[in-house]
Amino acid sequence: MKLKSTCFLFNLIIFLTSISFAQDDFETWPLSFDTTDSGINVSQETTIVDEGSSSAKVVVNTGSQGSTDWRKNITLSSGVTYTISFRIYHTEGNMRARIYAGGYRNYSLYATTGEWQTIIYDFLPSSTGTYDIGLRFYDVSGFDGSEIVYVDDFQIRSNITYSSNTTISSNATYNDVTVNNGVTLTIDKTGSLNAYGNLSNNGTLNINSDSDEFGSLIVQGTSSGNITYKRFVSDEGTDEWDLIGSPVVGQTISNFVSANSSLATSGSDYAIGVFSNDGSTDTASAMYSMLSSADLSGSLSSGAGYSMATDETDSPGTTLDFTGTVNTSSNVTVAIDDQTGTLTNFGKWNLIANPYPSFINANSPTSGTDFMTINVSNLHSSYAYIYGYDGDGTWTLYNNSSSATYIAPGQAFFVASDDSGGNTVTFSEAMQTVSGTDDFITGDIVEDSFELILKLYEGDTEIDYTRFYFKEGLNLSLDPGYDAGHFNQEASLMSRLLEEDEGVGFVINAMGLENVNDAVIPLVINKESGDNFRISIDTFGIYADTNVYLEDNQNGIMTLLNEEDFELTPESTLSGAGRFYLHLTEDTFSNEDEVETNLLNVFKADYNNFITVEGLATESNQTNLKLYNLLGKEVLSTTLPNNNNTQTISTEGLSTGIYVIKLESGNYLLTKKLIIK
Secondary structure, three states, X not given: OHHHHHHHHHHHHHHHHHHHHHOEOOOOOOOOOOEEOOOEEEEEEOOOOOOOOOEEEEEEOOOOHXXXXXXXXXXXXXXXXXXXXXXXXXXXXXXXXXXXXXXXXXXXXOOOEOOEEEEEEEEOOOOOEEEEEEEEEEEOOOOOOOEEEEEEEEEEEOOEEEOOOEEEOOEEEEOOEEEOOOOEEEEOOOOEEEEOOOEEEOOEEEEOEOOOOEOEEEEOOOEEOOEEEEEEEEEOOOOOOEEEOOOOEOOEHHHHHHHOOOEOEEOOEEEEEEEOOOOOOOOOHHHEEEEEOOOOOOEOOOOEOEEEOEOHHHOOEEEEEEEEEOOOOOEEEEEEOOOOOOOOOOOXXXXXXXXXXXXXXXOOOOOOOOHHHHHHHHOOHHHOOEEEEOXXXXXXXXXXXXXXXXXXXXXXXXXXXXXXXXXXXXXXXHHEEOOOOOOEOOOOOOOOEEEEEEEEEEOOEEEEEEEEEEEOOOOOOOOEOOEEEOOOOOOOEXXXXXXXXXXXXEEEEEEOHHXXXXXXXXXXXOEOOOOOEEEEEEEEEOOOOOEEEEEEOOOOEEEEOOOOOEEEOOOOOEOOOOOEEEXXXXXXXXXXXXXXXXXXXEEOOOOOXXXXXXXXXXXXXXXXXXEEEOOOOXXXXXXXXXXXXXXXXXXXXXXXXXXEEEEEEOOEEEEEEEEEO
């Protein structure tokens, strides 16, 4: 019996080693394939990928099947069934792929082009030894001598039973996973476990994390038994509260509190903040209520976000234990709503969290199974993004203009709603991934796009920024999921849409590529009188011949930000739009040049009972305003003086509907449609 156990352990070690070697996510190049026949060329691809940041581009140059093999030598054990799979992407439909494993097995669907598919085969080796595992590419009718097939996520996996304490510190992939009674399986902060089948946990399963690394567990079948996710949470020092949700299901709040002595407390209050957007005070800090000893009934809600902190003695933070079952629901829906009528600035925001013990795709432009793609239509169209807090006082937003971003297990973040009647957002199993290492990860800007970032400073301290993003197919009006309204509409620096401006200050203003050298963008600067500030280009990632001018039309100054910062000590309080503009052009201006900027603007926000007119102070004449209903009847007429830049006109008494407003100043006429509710 002892000898038999030793042999089993030996085979298990061989199996684990071969699995680690056999898988290839095509992220690390050069590859370790042993056979690449002369009829194919293999290179790295970074645009068409199924998961991660790269795949394999296989150019098949011949229809001769004997010279199109692509294989690895893998050591496999007898008596173990291995599931072998590849992800395949066909481009023309005249070439198909076939798995090789002890023979040629199972074809891909060659006529399915322009999307990813899985080709899979279960292989039972007749004896322990080395086997060639890979693909062969077959031509079908219509092959024209060269065709591209993309390949990603090569996996060999089988069932595994853990019968002794084990730590996973890298990526492990299996079908069914069993943890025996009395055994502890630990997924380290650098490790991940992907169970394509079922998880049966009869022992102890712990997942570790720290401030910037998080272990990951994905269960695609069913799961039994509790797991414990040891989730890092910052301490309660200045700006160090974390936004956290439960990465497990079913843990009661009282159990969570009793299991975590490191959770910060203040008297009878615990450092678990419940966010509400229907309070009475319109400040971010006032929208959290701390749970006291009398509020510990119920469970931590799956998909809900909380503000949490650990004790300062654990600086810079420590882990808290979340113990419960793995969420294996295909979809987890979370209710969101818009309470702007109660809180004008923050009423639209909702705090939600990744409900899985794995990373999820936030905005992957290739998978189509990411949070932004699934949920953009249910988010506020002007604020369609993820707003994430990194624990040190810094906030960052992520949407389709950001590079590939991953949300860590249990990470909470804000999203905005424009539905006062309530709506939902969805987390799906298809979003799950082992990619990602930190709370929020972002990299360079997406290829085939350009960006420009302005930052506002007081001295050497950055106060705020606004970002401009350019990509083919975007508009000067609202592009939901690309344009992003600022979380705080009283921020120091924002911009406005160039078309169909509704008064929203944007932190990301997205436009088409044609506007890189042809745009005049209204800026919003909110500063108190006497507060010196400067504005500079922080990131200048657009065309080298693009000149970026900041116009101060009140002082008649054009500052070329490519060469110097704009600096001002305002003599009176600055607010709203109408005075400052950003010019993107190939031309060269001077302060003596006459620059014609469309300065007048009018809008009505849904939650306001008035119309706002901006840019009046720039007009040499008074501005005549007329409002018409859809029947053409004039319902309002007034004259606006130019002694104030911004003025409002009440809509009290007007019926709900669509109106046409006309502003006339000198030779300039502005006509817009307004919706009055």
